[in-house]
Amino acid sequence: MNEEISTLKELQELVLIRDEYFQTGDGDRMDEFNAKIENLKSKLGPQARTIFNRLYQRNHVAVAGITNNCCAACGMTVPVANVQMARVGERIVCCASCGRILYAADEETVSNVKGKVDQDGKVGLERFSSVKLVMPDLKAKDRVGAIGELAELLETNDCIDSADNVVAAAMAREEILSTATDNDVAFPHVRGVEGGGLTIAVGVSKKGIDWGGVKVHIVFLSMIPVAVSAYYLRFMGAVTKSFCKPNVRELVIAAQDEANLWRLVQKHTRTELK
Ligand SMILES: [Zn+2]
Known part of the structure; x- marks a missing residue:
């Protein structure tokens, strides 16, 4: 090129x-x-x-x-x-x-295979994720492992065509600047994932993940079409604000199963994610 x-x-x-x-x-x-x-x-x-x-x-x-x-x-x-x-x-x-x-963009390595999801009547996080895309007990101890677990979940649910390519692209992004925040949340992502809408998998680690030297417990892995790049910035800001209270983070981290985690994440991001 x-x-x-x-x-x-x-x-x-x-x-x-x-x-x-x-x-x-x-x-x-x-x-x-x-x-x-x-x-x-x-x-x-x-x-x-x-x-x-x-x-x-x-x-x-x-x-x-x-x-x-x-x-x-x-x-x-x-x-x-x-x-x-x-x-x-x-x-x-x-x-x-x-x-x-x-x-x-022929050489882009990841695409969304699900296509546009019907957003009618959906609110908050529900527009980009679902109970099928959450993991209440990530096993990985480091970021490449955590991104891998969530990427596998996206692939299993036919949201993306290649978990391996997602891991490689998300890690390349992490190398430029870690996506860990001071609030125990990391926002790994891949931009330029076309073919559908913003798609997000959410994972929680009970023990914490070493995110390039910072410990995080909550991970939002996002597949971002270029057209929603500006919205994604607002999404990050809104989620960061939602999780700035330690008691909210503790509740979410303690979630016992997928249904519980999904309900808690939706509930605590609803005010900010209009
Ligand atoms: Zn244009």
């Missing part, structure tokens, strides 16, 4: 990681992230930098993959000639509808 498109993808991911950190972190590392973002921008040619900056002013999702010949951000069909051009990667191709910079 064209080096500039790679830089744009990297830049996009870093912007969203910084925004995620802003939602859940203490703000100490914002300057560091902003410096890294500026450094990446300086590697772009003048045309790409101008287009990126213009899009970024409007929305922090400025770069999107093409999935099934559609822009992953706005859903509009991309003309075949432009799909081909994006694949060749010699010049920048923008979506005719939303203006975002497009890249060929």
Whole structure:
């Protein structure tokens, strides 16, 4: 792939990681992230930098993959000639509808095989998860194991096509910045999982998991389509707020079975997850 498109993808991911950190972190590392973002921008040619900056002013999702010949951000069909051009990667191709910079997403490694879930009448966490996607007693002691258990659950329930690829992609994201928060919750995720909606598996460890040096007990593993990247930031903020009370965390961690855990997680995130 064209080096500039790679830089744009990297830049996009870093912007969203910084925004995620802003939602859940203490703000100490914002300057560091902003410096890294500026450094990446300086590697772009003048045309790409101008287009990126213009899009970024409007929305922090400025770069999107093409999935099934559609822009992953706005859903509009991309003309075949432009799909081909994006694949060749010699010049920048923008979506005719939303203006975002497009890249060929053929090589993306995870897709949602369930398709869109009917959300009618559903509220809160129910829109993205279910009693089938919770684990009240994760066995893993480290993050790669915990992500693996939850990814297997997503695969067993036909939500994704490959648990192994989810683990690899989620761990690559963890390497850039750990998704553990100060509130005993970790938010591992894979972005660019197209074909369905935001899909989330929730796990609890009774003994705690070593999340890159920090101990966490509650894990939300999310599969994020590009179009809901902005919503996912609000989701993280809302869940972090829901779990800031130690007594709520204790109740959830003590859940005895799937039904109990599902009921508790739904109940305690309902106020924030409108
Ligand atoms: Zn678009």
